[in-house]
Amino acid sequence: MTDQASGRRTARGSEHTDLLSQYGLGMALGEASPVGSMPRPAAPANAPAALQNLVALAVQLCNARYGAINVITEDEFHQIAAKGLEPLMCAREDSLCGQVFKYGHTVVVADCTEDPRFRSNPFVDGRFGAVRFYATTPLLTQDGVPLGTLCIFDEKPGNLTDQQAAGLETLAAQVVDVLDLQLRTRQLDATVSELQRSNELLGEFAGRISHDLRGPLTNVVGLAELAEDEPALQEGPAGTYFKRIGASALRMSSMVENLLGYSRVGGTAHLETVSLAEAVAAAVDDLGHHVDGVEITVGDFHGHADREQLRVLIQNLVANAVAYARPGVPSEVHITGTGIAEFWRLDVADNGKGIPPEEYDRVLEPLVRLGREGDPSGTGIGLATCVRIAQAHGGRLGFDQTPGGGLTVRVWFGSSPA
Structure with a gap:
């Protein structure tokens, strides 16, 4: 040869x-x-x-x-x-x-x-x-x-x-x-492993970046507040400038926090049997004075979920319900769970402004806001974070109109809707 x-x-x-x-x-x-x-x-x-x-x-x-x-x-x-x-x-x-x-x-x-x-x-x-x-x-x-x-x-x-x-x-x-x-x-197993590794690196990167950004932003906010307390800077354009600097820094700090939260959720869900009432209580406790005066009711239900991710999900949905309340109408939020532990649905119903049905898909995208007159400022990250949590649980998120006015957010947990 x-x-x-x-x-x-x-x-x-x-x-x-x-x-x-x-x-x-x-x-x-x-x-x-x-x-x-x-x-x-x-x-x-x-x-x-x-x-x-x-x-x-x-x-x-x-x-x-x-x-x-x-x-x-x-x-x-x-x-x-x-x-x-x-x-x-x-x-x-x-x-x-x-x-x-x-x-x-x-x-x-x-x-x-x-x-x-x-x-x-x-x-x-x-x-x-x-x-x-x-x-x-x-x-x-x-x-x-x-x-x-x-x-x-x-x-x-x-x-x-x-x-x-x-x-x-x-x-x-x-x-x-x-x-x-x-x-x-x-091949799929190899791809999934690579995606998990990539997501872990992305989360670590986001954490480092957010830490590096929060330090300077905190200094800016602190210096702006000190400047506002100086009598010599209260009059004239300087006072207005410092107030705007402080407000902008606070908004950027909030966006950094929301982006960091978005990057961290939606990965592997560590499932356990979770009390819906306890998850709501933890979320309300985190929201603090933001939910003062809001009537929040929750049904007795136990479902399989990642305890921490469920808390973040409820916290975002309740915060949205309160932020988009109708003027002059006391806020009410009713939270229920239905189905069985393995395949269940979470409903968070409010009596606020609601969302037009034609906007349902668009508002689920990151950084998208409706920009309606009278709406509060925000980052457009909250609902996108909730979508990622639902997907991590093998489920999905959808909207419906609350009878009498408002929005009902439905989140399915498990591969089969409850």
Whole structure:
């Protein structure tokens, strides 16, 4: 073999090795057995149970005694699932499938002892076995790359009808579908892990940035307040300027806090059975004087939720209900939970201004505010934070109109709405 041809073979082998590793079949990539050495038990493949079922179905369909799903490399033959025998591994040259793998199509042999390709094979001539009837079909990826074979065999002569051969090929395609699903699952797991790592880094970055911003902003606010207390600075434009500086710094400080909160929630939810009344009490306690005089009622309910995230959710919704109260109308907020602990819905109903139905989707986006006359200042982060919390619990957030006027925010917890 020329150096150039050897290089091409090595490249093909490397590509096939990489492909097998992607499919989680890297257990077939160990040190190859010497040609002619006795087969040994196959290394654990951790193959899906569905593969074992497909092998059993192939054996039953073809009226054979044995069957196997095999991974074939440049040098090695490795059974990852088998029916009628324990999975084994051996040198590729010693295996039956290794001899016809290159054909890329179904091969049926009625009697291996009468076929010159196989009569001297150790699995036929008695050294490793006494196979007579044998049929195999390749496991081809969508790109036509062979991963291995699905084969059936017996110690007595036999044959396949056209229907049985077609069925064997269909089962081989199902084997590849199972392996593809396993591949996609592995890729998804890797993506999820990378996203979790990225979110953790983003949260740490947001925390550092917010800390760095809060220090200067606190100084600005403090200096503005000191300036406002100086009699010499109360008159003229300077007093107005300092008041505006202080107000702007306070608004920016509030936005930094809200953005930090938004970056921290919505990750993994640590579920436990939480009392809705206790979560509301904790949120109201955090809101302090902002809810003085507001009638807040809560129903008795226990549901599965992340305790801290549920508190943040209720705190944001109650704060919004109070902030967007109708002028001259005492604020009322009614909080209830319905459903079962695993799949439940939280309703927070107020009697305030409400939100026009055509704006329901838009207000859920970060930094979006309606900007109506008389509305308080804000950052537009609160509802977006609530959406992330709902999503972290496998649920969603939606709106409805409160009978008599106002807004009802509905939050579903769990993958099935309560």
